[in-house]
Amino acid sequence: MRPQPANQISRKGLKVWRLYGIIQTSILTLLAIGFGVLVYINDWYSWIYVAAAAVVIVDSYISIYLIPKIRWMRWRYEVRESEIELQHGLFIVKRTLIPMVRVQHVDTSQGPILKKYGLAVITISTAATNHSIPALEMGEADELRNRISVLARVAEDDV
Numbered sequence: 358m359r360p361q362p363a364n365q366i367s368r369k370g371l372k373v374w375r376l377y378g379i380i381q382t383s384i385l386t387l388l389a390i391g392f393g394v395l396v397y398i399n400d401w402y403s404w405i406y407v408a409a410a411a412v413v414i415v416d417s418y419i420s421i422y423l424i425p426k427i428r429w430m431r432w433r434y435e436v437r438e439s440e441i442e443l444q445h446g447l448f449i450v451k452r453t454l455i456p457m458v459r460v461q462h463v464d465t466s467q468g469p470i471l472k473k474y475g476l477a478v479i480t481i482s483t484a485a486t487n488h489s490i491p492a493l494e495m496g497e498a499d500e501l502r503n504r505i506s507v508l509a510r511v512a513e514d515d516v
Contacts, residue, residue: 370492
């Protein structure tokens with residue numbers, strides 16, 4: 358088996374994914390509070406409060422700390438002359454090879470949270486699917502997009 362790809366995404370991506378986890382946990386907390394109000398109004402069992410609090414606490418640990426850390430550690434990529442290799446996943450690590458001759462176009466995108474941290478996502482489109490490389494520094498993303506575009510044109514000319 359090949360060694361894992363050499364490049365890792367930006368460490369700022371970890372902060373962004375943790376922020377996404379905080380947003381997700383905040384929504385879950387609001388739902389739990391609403392559920393707690395229903396429990397109070399209907400005079401249901403009080404252990405339901407404890408269960409709802411436990412769910413929020415466990416979810417916050419998993420979505421704010423654990424998943425972003427594992428996701429960041431596993432995400433790797435490498436762009437070679439003839440292919441792009443991606444590696445990602447939480448518990449099941451998926452490795453994908455994208456031949457340069459299959460690349461149709463490359464996009465960069467940036468939402469408000471990514472923009473705040475100076476990050477971008479590269480999307481590589483082939484005839485069948487789209488592949489993304491998340492949380493790259495903006496300069497690196499632009500440089501990588503241009504490099505993939507040039508390599509894809511060269512690979513197309515060789516065919």
